Each structure stands twice: as C-alpha cells, then as structure tokens.
Amino acid sequence: MARTGGNKNLQAKLVLLGDMGTGKTSLVLRFVKGQFQDYQESTIGAAFFTQVLSLNEATIKFDIWDTAGQERYHSLAPMYYRGAAAAVVIYDITSMDSFMRAKKWVQELQAQGNPNVVMFLAANKADLEEKRKVGVEEGEQYAKENGMFFVETSAKTAQNVNELFYEIELSFESMSDANKLEAI
Amino acid sequence: MDEEYDVVVLGTGLKECILSGLLSVNGLKVLHMDRNEYYGGESTSLNLNQLWKRFRDGDKPPERLGSSKEYNVDMIPKFMMANGALVRVLIHTDVTKYLNFKAVDGSFVYNKGKIHKVPANDVEALKSPLMGLFEKRRARKFFIYVQDYEDNDPKSHEGLDLNKVTARDLISRYGLDDNTVEFIGHALALYRNDAYLDEPALDFVKRVKLYAESLARFQGGSPYIYPLYGLGELPQGFARLSAVYGGTYMLGKPECKVEFDENGKAFGVTSEGETAKCKKVVCDPSYLPNKVKKVGKVARAICFMSHPIPNTNDSHSAQVILPQKQLGRRSDMYLFCCSYSHNIAPKGKYIAFVLTEAETDDPRVELKPGIDLLGPVDEIFFDTYDRFEPTNQHDVDNCFISTSYDATTHFETTVQDVIAMYSKITGKDLDLSVDLSAASAAADSEE
Numbered sequence: 093m094a095r096t097g098g099n100k101n102l103q104a105k106l107v108l109l110g111d112m113g114t115g116k117t118s119l120v121l122r123f124v125k126g127q128f129q130d131y132q133e134s135t136i137g138a139a140f141f142t143q144v145l146s147l148n149e150a151t152i153k154f155d156i157w158d159t160a161g162q163e164r165y166h167s168l169a170p171m172y173y174r175g176a177a178a179a180v181v182i183y184d185i186t187s188m189d190s191f192m193r194a195k196k197w198v199q200e201l202q203a204q205g206n207p208n209v210v211m212f213l214a215a216n217k218a219d220l221e222e223k224r225k226v227g228v229e230e231g232e233q234y235a236k237e238n239g240m241f242f243v244e245t246s247a248k249t250a251q252n253v254n255e256l257f258y259e260i261e262l263s264f265e266s267m268s269d270a271n272k273l274e275a276i
Numbered sequence: 277m278d279e280e281y282d283v284v285v286l287g288t289g290l291k292e293c294i295l296s297g298l299l300s301v302n303g304l305k306v307l308h309m310d311r312n313e314y315y316g317g318e319s320t321s322l323n324l325n326q327l328w329k330r331f332r333d334g335d336k337p338p339e340r341l342g343s344s345k346e347y348n349v350d351m352i353p354k355f356m357m358a359n360g361a362l363v364r365v366l367i368h369t370d371v372t373k374y375l376n377f378k379a380v381d382g383s384f385v386y387n388k389g390k391i392h393k394v395p396a397n398d399v400e401a402l403k404s405p406l407m408g409l410f411e412k413r414r415a416r417k418f419f420i421y422v423q424d425y426e427d428n429d430p431k432s433h434e435g436l437d438l439n440k441v442t443a444r445d446l447i448s449r450y451g452l453d454d455n456t457v458e459f460i461g462h463a464l465a466l467y468r469n470d471a472y473l474d475e476p477a478l479d480f481v482k483r484v485k486l487y488a489e490s491l492a493r494f495q496g497g498s499p500y501i502y503p504l505y506g507l508g509e510l511p512q513g514f515a516r517l518s519a520v521y522g523g524t525y526m527l528g529k530p531e532c533k534v535e536f537d538e539n540g541k542a543f544g545v546t547s548e549g550e551t552a553k554c555k556k557v558v559c560d561p562s563y564l565p566n567k568v569k570k571v572g573k574v575a576r577a578i579c580f581m582s583h584p585i586p587n588t589n590d591s592h593s594a595q596v597i598l599p600q601k602q603l604g605r606r607s608d609m610y611l612f613c614c615s616y617s618h619n620i621a622p623k624g625k626y627i628a629f630v631l632t633e634a635e636t637d638d639p640r641v642e643l644k645p646g647i648d649l650l651g652p653v654d655e656i657f658f659d660t661y662d663r664f665e666p667t668n669q670h671d672v673d674n675c676f677i678s679t680s681y682d683a684t685t686h687f688e689t690t691v692q693d694v695i696a697m698y699s700k701i702t703g704k705d706l707d708l709s710v711d712l713s714a715a716s717a718a719a720d721s722e723e
Contacts, residue, residue: 160516160519160520161519161522161524161525162515162516162519162525164524164525165524165525165526165527166527167315167525167526167527169315169512169515169516170315170512171374171375171505171509171512171513171516172516174505174509
C-alpha cells in the first residue's frame with residue numbers, strides 16, 4: 093500500500109507477476125543489488141525486498157513482493173494483490189507462451205487488484221534478440237490497449253531496469269501530487 | 277507432483293498453513309494441497325457472494341449491504357491476544373511483514389443481564405461495577421499479587437508454591453466471591469469450564485497475567501489485536517512463508533487420497549492420477565475422516581448489522597464472553613464483532629458472530645441470549661459444524677491430524693494444537709521466546 097509519511101516520504105507495495113522463468117527475481121536483484129546470475133534458482137528464501145529511491149523532493153520506499161513460486165500452480169494468494177500500488181507484469185521475449193500468460197496475469201490483476209493499481213508490462217530478456225519470438229510492437233500494442241506502461245528490459249545487461257523503476261516512481265509522484273496515494 | 281516430499285500437507289486452514297510454514301523453514305520439503313480453489317479451508321474469510329452461495333443456495337445478496345468484494349467475513353472468527361502464542365509465532369517466523377494489525381476496541385463480560393468491561397488490573401478493579409465495595413478491594417489485592425508474580429522471583433510468590441496450590445485455594449486466600457471468580461476465570465483466564473479450579477494455580481495466574489500484559493501493550497480497550505482484511509489473511513501469510521522457503525502450493529486438487537502401505541503407514545497422496553510420495557502426511561480432519569471422531573458441535577449465528585453491539589461503548593470491534601452459569605449452560609457463549617474499521621465490511625457495516633459449543637440441535641433457540649444483545653440485525657445466518665479430534669497414532673500411520681476449531685473467540689487453543697503437532701512431526705520443540713516488542717512496533721506503525 094502506498095502511504096504518505098511526512099515530507100514526501102512514500103511507501104509503496106510493488107508486486108511482480110509473470111510465469112516461471114520470465115526473470116521476475118532477476119529483474120529485482122538487478123535493481124536492488126545490481127547483480128545478475130545466468131542460472132538464478134527458482135525463488136527460495138527471499139521473496140520480499142525493500143529499496144529506497146530518491147527522486148526530486150520525494151523518497152519512495154518500495155516493498156517489492158516476489159511470487160515465491162506460488163504462480164507455478166496458479167496458487168497465488170489474494171493477499172499478494174492486496175494494497176499493491178504498482179504491478180510489473182513480466183514476459184520473456186523468447187517465449188510466445190509467456191506473453192500469452194502475461195495477458196492472463198493482467199486479467200487476474202484487473203479482477204483481484206485495486207482499481208488504481210499502476211500497471212507496467214516488462215518484456216524481459218531483451219538481450220536474447222536472436223531468439224526473439226514476441227515482437228516489440230506486439231508488446232507495445234497490448235500495453236497501450238490496457239493502459240499499461242511498456243518497456244523492454246534485460247536483467248542480464250541491465251538495459252532499462254533502472255528506467256523501469258524510475259518510471260514507477262514517477263507515476264507515484266504524480267499520483268501523490270493528486271493526493272491519490274492515500275486513497276489506495 | 278510426481279516427486280518425493282518430506283511432508284504432504286492437506287488443507288490450507290490456519291493450523292495447516294502455520295505447520296507448513298514452520299516445516300519449510302525447518303528445511304523440510306513440503307507439498308501443500310487443498311481441494312478448494314481458495315486458501316483457508318474452514319478458516320477462510322468469505323465475501324458476500326461466497327457467503328450467499330454457501331448459506332443461501334446461490335441467492336444474490338441484497339444490494340443494501342454494499343459491494344461483495346468489500347466483505348471479508350471470517351468462518352472461524354477469533355481475536356489474537358497481543359502477547360499470546362500466535363503473535364509469538366508470527367514474530368518468530370517474520371510473517372508480520374505480510375500483515376497489518378489493529379487493536380480490538382473492547383473486551384466485555386456478561387453479568388446478570390448486562391454487558392460490562394472486563395477489569396484486568398488493580399486500577400480497573402476499583403472502578404468496575406461488577407463488584408461491590410469490599411469485593412473491589414479484595415479483587416485489587418488479587419490483581420496486585422498476579423501482576424507482581426514472577427516465576428524466577430520467589431519473593432513475589434508470597435510463600436505459595438503455585439505448582440502445588442490449586443487455583444481454588446489461591447482464590448479463597450483472597451476471599452473472592454463466585455461472581456468475581458467467574459469473570460476472572462472465563463473472561464480473563466479464558467477457561468471454558470471450571471475444571472481449572474482444582475488444578476495447580478500457576479497456569480491460572482499466568483493466563484491472567486497474559487491478559488493484563490496484552491491489555492497494557494496497545495493502550496486500547498482490549499488485550500486483543502486483529503488483522504486488517506480479516507483472519508483469512510493469516511493462512512495466506514503462512515502459506516507465503518512456506519512458499520518462500522521452498523514449499524510447493526497446489527489449490528483446487530480434487531480427492532487428495534492418502535495412500536497407505538500394507539503396514540498401514542501413509543506413503544503418499546494421490547490426486548488426478550498422480551501420486552506425490554512422502555514420509556509424513558499432515559492434514560485437517562476432513563481429509564482423513566476414518567481417523568477422527570466427532571467430539572462436539574459448534575453452533576453459530578453470523579449477523580450483519582449497521583451499528584456496534586449496544587452497550588459496548590461504541591466499540592467497532594469487540595468480544596463479549598457470556599459465562600456458562602450466567603445462561604444456565606454447560607459452555608460459555610461468545611460474541612465477536614468486527615467492522616469496516618478492520619476492513620472486513622464497507623463503511624458503516626458491522627459483522628457480529630454469536631458462538632457456542634452446541635448443547636442442542638436448535639441453534640436458533642440456543643443462541644438467542646447472545647443474539648438478543650445485538651439489537652436489530654440486517655441479515656442473519658444460522659449454522660452448525662461438527663468438531664473432530666484425531667483417533668490415530670502417528671507413530672503407526674505417519675499421519676498428523678489437527679483438531680477442529682473450537683467455539684472460542686481467541687487463538688490460544690489453536691496455537692497449542694499447532695505447537696504440539698510441530699513437536700510430534702519434527703521431534704523438536706518450537707522455541708517461541710521472541711522479542712515481543714517487534715509486534716508492537718509493527719502494529720504501531722499502522723494507521
């Protein structure tokens with residue numbers, strides 16, 4: 093839940109959605125720790141990160157929720173979506189299947205999440221251009237139709253990873269200006 | 277699921293989810309399945325559509341109750357003692373970070389037809405209309421003894437060995453009358469019958485202390501706390517813990533048949549033609565109906581209201597205990613009320629439960645004394661459910677079965693069962709000596 097503390101200190105819950113192996117944990121680790129591992133194990137032991145970002149006059153503390161593998165058999169609990177201010181839906185550009193599944197995650201989010209949640213679509217593994225199965229336009233088009241921000245990322249090369257989180261923060265700032273954050 | 281696991285857990289009720297979380301943290305490989313599509317089993321929280329589907333045969337809920345999605349109505353309503361065992365488990369496992377809690381406004385007891393605030397310390401005892409002038413002073417002395425009592429400080433024992441002295445003897449030492457003993461025993465120490473009077477007084481004193489210390493924690497009107505969005509959040513939080521430590525989750529799995537070898541030992545669970553092999557099976561009574569026996573029945577009424585329970589000082593959340601003798605019954609009755617202030621209903625709406633161990637087959641008549649205290653209700657559901665206890669021997673069949681949830685509106689008995697099961701499953705004791713201030717910090721930072 094995004095909350096205003098004093099003096100433009102915001103706290104915001106951010107959730108990651110997407111099928112197994114799309115790089116959810118890798119994206120967060122790249123953002124939070126600046127690290128990447130080619131063979132990131134399925135998420136065990138750490139599925140909750142906090143990261144503070146400062147921008148202009150505001151500071152945002154992100155509570156980032158990873159799925160902890162509960163997406164595997166579609167057993168993600170409703171509490172996961174509860175109070176999320178932003179959601180990043182992730183697919184792998186080398187897998188059309190993961191793109192189709194990303195659309196399902198968006199529907200799930202629209203059904204379960206709060207109506208003001210800001211949604212981002214991240215087309216991950218953009219470094220694997222030679223294996224690309226999902227075109228940039230396809231992702232862009234779908235994001236546009238569903239009111240989502242769209243960005244192609246690579247946790248491996250760090251392409252657009254900081255930019256993605258920077259965008260998320262910007263969207264919170266503009267929301268907090270409109271005093272919407274507390275309403276979430 | 278064709279893999280081999282240390283433990284397969286069946287049912288995602290609170291007890292099973294706590295166990296699943298603790299076992300995963302302990303390094304065991306856990307597969308956790310539920311026949312339902314949702315988390316929580318019997319201890320889930322339902323929205324209006326789900327409630328009407330369950331109790332009104334699929335009728336649509338009336339529009340005046342507001343949006344279905346804004347309701348989280350507990351099927352097993354309970355409050356958490358702020359210093360109690362469940363809070364210790366939550367801190368021990370760090371599941372507090374997934375949940376937000378808020379103090380419960382009021383804790384009351386029913387006496388001679390009226391609702392009174394439960395006095396829990398020497399100062400409150402002097403103000404309470406529950407007692408006459410001289411009784412107040414006697415109660416005050418008793419509360420001071422309890423507050424000062426420390427296990428490891430013999431001076432505070434006043435020459436009494438509470439492992440030997442019975443609760444009855446301790447009480448008679450302070451000359452408390454039956455009326456006072458009743459509210460202390462049932463509304464503070466939370467005993468469900470009077471058998472404790474002939475047991476060593478130590479447990480009694482510790483329970484009263486727990487109540488008083490929990491009350492002091494949040495400066496609220498009660499010793500209880502409750503999660504925002506309802507208790508259904510708790511099993512989800514522990515399930516997440518289990519998943520974070522490698523537990524695998526599958527919902528909506530039909531059948532979940534426990535497989536036994538020729539020696540009667542469980543070795544796996546089959547669903548949809550696949551068998552997950554395991555060393556141990558943990559489940560709620562509904563998954564092994566041949567290994568449990570019925571031990572009782574809970575009668576309950578779920579009431580939708582647009583006002584708090586009358587005479588509870590406008591409490592947006594409250595517990596009222598109606599001791600057995602006040603109603604001429606063999607078991608206590610409990611009122612539980614929660615509202616929009618804990619995000620379980622839309623603004624202005626309250627949900628009240630009336631619960632008791634059923635002594636007849638007619639919940640409508642049996643629950644009437646409790647329902648009469650609620651004032652007008654917008655909607656009311658009556659329901660009963662059977663309570664089961666395991667009859668198996670886990671060293672013979674590798675099965676660990678939880679006991680059904682009782683009618684109490686607090687968690688102390690629930691956690692006792694979980695802790696005992698954990699020890700049986702792992703052969704280890706659960707160390708719950710945690711820094712309780714972690715909970716207070718977490719709770720204080722909300723709202």
